[in-house]
Amino acid sequence: MPFIEINQLTGRDAETKAAIIDEVTAAYSRVTGIAPEKVWVKISETDPGDWGIGGKPLGGPTAK
Template identity: 40%
Template sequence: MPLVEVTLIEGRSNEKKAALIAKVTDAVVEAIDAPIESVRVVIREVPPQHWGVAGKPKG
């Protein structure tokens, strides 16, 4: 059972996250011939103040 974890800064719409889940699932199916029913995608959302870039928080 492939499990893909995606970490994002929070704030994207449910529609965008659903599209991401669908495309990541399709990519896994295509890349490793996994049955689509076996693919799991988890999105973890992080507040911007907990995300650092170049030594500074995004939020």
């Protein structure tokens, strides 16, 4: 079974996450021919203060 993990910042509602899972599953299934029920999708969310780009945190007191 393919396992797809999506890492994103917190803040999206349950409806949006459900749509992401649905669309990613459909796209993977369409391209690979694997049945949608065999595709696993996991969304992992991270607080902006725990994620950085270019040495700078995306959230918190030092974020721009």
